[in-house]
Amino acid sequence: MTALDPALLSRVLARALRRGGDFADVFFENRLTQAFKLQDGLIRDASSTVIRGAGVRVVVGQRAGFAYSDDLDEAALLRAAEAASLIARDGRAHDAAVDLAPVRAPALYREHAGEPADSARYVELLGRADVAARAFDPRVVAVNAFVTDELQDVQIASSDGRVVTDRRPLVLLGVQVVARDGAQRENGYIGDGGRTNIAVFDTVTPESLGREAARIATVKLGAREAPAGEMPVVIGPGGGGVLLHEAVGHGLEADFNRKGTSLYAGRVGERVASDLVTVVDDGDLPGERGTIAVDDEGTPGAHKVLVENGILRGYMQDRLNARLMGVASTGSGRRESYRALPQPRMCNTFMPAGDSSPDEIVGSIERGLFATSFSGGQVEISKGDFVFMIAEGYLIEGGKITAPVRGATLIGNGPDAMTKVVMVGHDARLSHRSYTCGKGGQRVPVGVGIPTVKLSSCTVGGTGRG
Amino acid sequence: MADARDEALALAETAIALLRDAGASDADATVTIADKFACEARDDEITKLERSRGRTLYVRAFRGKRRATLSTTDLSREGVAALARRAVAAAEYVGEDPHAGLPEPVESDGVCDHDLFTVAPDVAERADEAKLEEALAMERAVRAADERIVNSDGARVRDSVVSWALANTRGFRGVTQGSQVSRAAAPVVRDGDDKRIGHYGTAARGWATAESAQAVALHAVHRALAQIGARKPATMRVPVIFERDVAASVLGDLFSALSAANVALGNSWLADRVGARIGNERVTLVDDGRLRGGLGSSPFDGEGSPTRETVAVEGGVLRTFLSDVYWGRRLGIDSTGNAGHGTVEETNFYLVPGTGTLDDLVASTERGILVLDTIGFATEYASGTYSRGARGIYIEDGAPRYAVDEFTIASSFGAMLEGIDGIAGDLRFDGTVVSPSFRVAEMTVSGS
Known part of the structure; x- marks a missing residue:
């Protein structure tokens, strides 16, 4: 089953609004994921997952009533609608009928697949990644690899009269390597894929991913303890985009701004970053991991300029927050599954290219840190303090990249860091497609990207002295 | 029901x-x-x-x-x-x-x-x-x-x-x-x-x-x-006190290192350390699936093994990893009743409390930091490196002086377990991984 009957959806919406409400919607999904996992050179597990069900929501001002059901018969869906309607019990009842006109999402994904590929292909990909990682260096002691292939059919029916369908593929091949030298163990991870099918691994080969994970792990074996304290920091192109995601992106999600809990609340039109900083969130880049042809409320994904030459231009909106703030949704309403309410979320967040060459940027620093990639990050939304764990980083000494460091984190404050962007490289690119963002307990796939960027100063947390 | x-x-x-x-x-x-x-x-x-x-x-x-x-x-x-x-x-x-x-x-x-x-x-x-x-x-x-x-x-x-x-x-x-x-x-x-x-x-x-x-x-x-007026502390090496919720997040990382799955995959700094001293004598870590009213208590685990009380670390000595049947077979140990669904999971995992209060820990600290919140999460189970963004209170002469933020605390899990020199009695089972507040004698604080 890839969709519910529109006549049934219409009756469910009518029931949802029977106590009143500004609007109601039903989110139906049927998602099949096939995954294989390799450990110690052996395929250890195959997993098949179905997430199927429907969530019913009623919105009244800032209030949302919600219920979901995995049982899709009419009685169960009407029960969910009834439970969601309770939020509006003081409201004025609506006229019942909701006519639904079908809308198909624009095609933005590469090579739609209807069914997962032949299992032998996944197994072959994992074996190739494993062999390449082990061949890279004798100090590689463990290789864990996985591949997931997902196809999510969604159908969103709204009381404004639209029923939107979208079919979203998503693949990911991840390789984790542990390298060991004496008592020291280090790991390296890389993943790639996107909103496409597994043919993408003909181009992004499993060998290249295996070698890259092994390279990261073995580089860290020879690494020094990271220095501690404030110093100039260079963010590497691609994966360094996590910086934008955490330092700026979350603070520009509409819910935090509508409620006034974000430090960016009420500051549209103001300067929030150095004039070298432009930040864009884009839902419609073909094939990227954060791409969505329509969001989980049925609104097309858009190219959103969040910050332009340092000036705050707008927030990422879902329907509920957009209504309350008197603007249009930007197609940023996303949910982890039918079991969760939508939230304003990022899609693919990046900074376009600037004018400097990467060499010129590194060459401008006497002593500092080069952060090639991050293994994760987090932000505190009210003041904007962020932290990143550096997956791969190097010292900069005398204008040159020198020794690798390990165990480093970056800590800073979002708005403060954005005023310290003093050079932006001409080498903008998107990261490999493996990031997942968590917010309020909901995880969604996202993309990030950035050119080489210099922060004049940032705090590096390490254990080394100086 | x-x-x-x-x-x-x-x-x-x-x-x-x-x-x-x-x-x-x-x-x-x-x-x-x-x-x-x-x-x-x-x-x-x-x-x-x-x-x-x-x-x-x-x-x-x-x-x-x-x-x-x-x-x-x-x-x-x-x-x-x-x-x-x-x-x-x-x-x-x-x-x-x-x-x-x-x-x-x-x-x-x-x-x-x-x-x-x-x-x-x-x-x-x-x-x-x-x-x-x-x-x-x-x-x-x-x-x-x-x-x-x-x-x-x-x-x-x-x-x-x-x-x-x-x-x-x-x-x-x-x-x-x-x-x-x-x-x-x-x-x-x-x-x-x-x-x-x-x-x-x-x-x-x-x-x-x-x-x-x-x-x-x-x-x-x-x-x-408690965060009002926070400033960035100087970079220094000082005692760090973990308030109990933050202490619990440290225990979550320790559980991951004790998980037989991570050990078997070479993804734990504790691999090969059974029987060895991994912390000082104050450190006893317990997983108890039979705790009355515990949020992780259940008569049997995710694959039907009876749950039980397991002392994983006793007086600083690593006694056993925590396991389900499969990962236990791979390491040659019995299941400890920690099967989740496809993973090794805690039941009720905690650090055995000491006596006294968080205030007592502060009062006995000449100069240090009380950490009330951390941001960031662990990925470095293989190396055992610990590094987090933090905020909290600067302590001098046994008294809280002012709020601090925008700094990191860093060490290794091994050094932290060796350096725990005070454990309070404020354990409360309000989660499946819980801890009393504790103090680590020395960590690197990176600020300005």
């Missing part, structure tokens, strides 16, 4: 029959039925209201020594049958794993959820109206507590009753139930041009044993106010 338990067991039995039909030689099936309620109050009105029943099936299927898993929220007979065929077909591509397979049948020790007080009767008895009123009261209490509180991210009240059943093709049948309630508040304080949010939440099996709504509201307010 007896009906949900019966329904779960019947669905689990149907699932293993369908797996056999599809060609599985062995299988076990877990069905979870969760009845959940959640509400949020903000600005004098109820802003979120959710009530749902969610059902999930998780199955491990074997073709000899080849394993496949499936999970689905589509519990229709046709849906399960189709997925069963897919999973069994996929198992053909899995390598033969000598350690794969169901646990050997063990005699039940007769302990049931009733003996473990996993269901608090007051959860089913409490009317929704009372919970909505409580959320509104918490939101009011937060806003009235201090004039510097200018906003709130909402007060939340939730409860759930989860029934789950396990059936396998070797004859195991088990069904159990647990209730849970939680309360949380998030006041926003204005601090000059800055805003700061204080988060605090608590959880328990039932309303009567949970921290009161008033206490939760005031604790959250205290956390917001």
